[in-house]
Amino acid sequence: MSALRFTLVFGALLLAGCRQDMEDQPRYDPLEASNQFADGTSARTPVTGTVARDADLSPTPDRIPSPVTIELLQRGQQRFDIFCSPCHGRTGDGHGMIVQRGFPAPPSYHQDALRKASDRHFYDVITNGYGAMYSYAARVPPRDRWAIVAYIRALQYSRDAPVAELPQTVSARLEEMP
Template sequence: MRAPTLLLPLLLLIAGCKQDMADQPRYNPLARSTQFADGMSARTPVDGTVTRDADLTATPNKFPYPITMELLQRGQQRFDIFCSPCHGRTGDGHGMVVQRGFPAPPSYHQDVLRNAPDRHFYDVITNGYGAMYPYAARVPPTDRWAIVAYIRALQYSRYASASALPSDLRAKLDVEATR
């Protein structure tokens, strides 16, 4: 009876000593290789490869959050940090980077962008567009939506009619206009 009890741990010990996986041939990063025609051991990722930290959650087509003053203030803060250097504080495309000679981005107040769906702005922030590089690694999805809400507020503020304002603000504007 004692022999089988000693035999089992011995078999497990022998099975664990096999080093085939640890000793298999491999290349160190950026080492030369005779296996490939270009002489490099490092290979470029296959088309369609997804990065490990990629956001794979489905992106909604419409604005996914209730628009609150807190969200708009967060959007303004993020817009001022990430977007205004090129797009300007009012979204007209005349930011400080443009004033220093870089190409101007489109104004958010063009009819094409005023009529664009919210998802368009979210996708552009995420993936970049034209000369704009992607901000997916810098701006989290909730902040991207906050920026989209703020862009919509900028667009609305430029074209809102005075009749859409509350009566007390309308009266204040009328008084200032008569001065």
């Protein structure tokens, strides 16, 4: 019995000796004022050129980097409808619900300047924002950005397809129209 008592007493003394210095140390909350530094802040400004841990440092291609498949276009349509159509409209004409509520209209994807723009242009605008449009980099992953670009190209093609490239049945119907 005395060995058990000795073990319990020794264990209790051992546990009583543990300290929680790491847990109880003084610290500052983010953006809390401090007299530690001359500017009165507790945090330091990141060094110029600092890159976020999750930043994608791979080079961005100029064209859609994967084959344009029906699955890619469907994913692009889904993402476009969620993130882009409130401003750009479901057809890309720039007349979305936000515009109907009084916000400025974005440009139509069907104007010549945007039909001639590179795929990279659309990808960069989604990533970094442009004009009144803010960045979607935190909301739309790169693969989905390229899917949206592919869908924008499909929208553009739907209004500006060369007649020579249309299926025979469609071009025949166009010729029958007054």
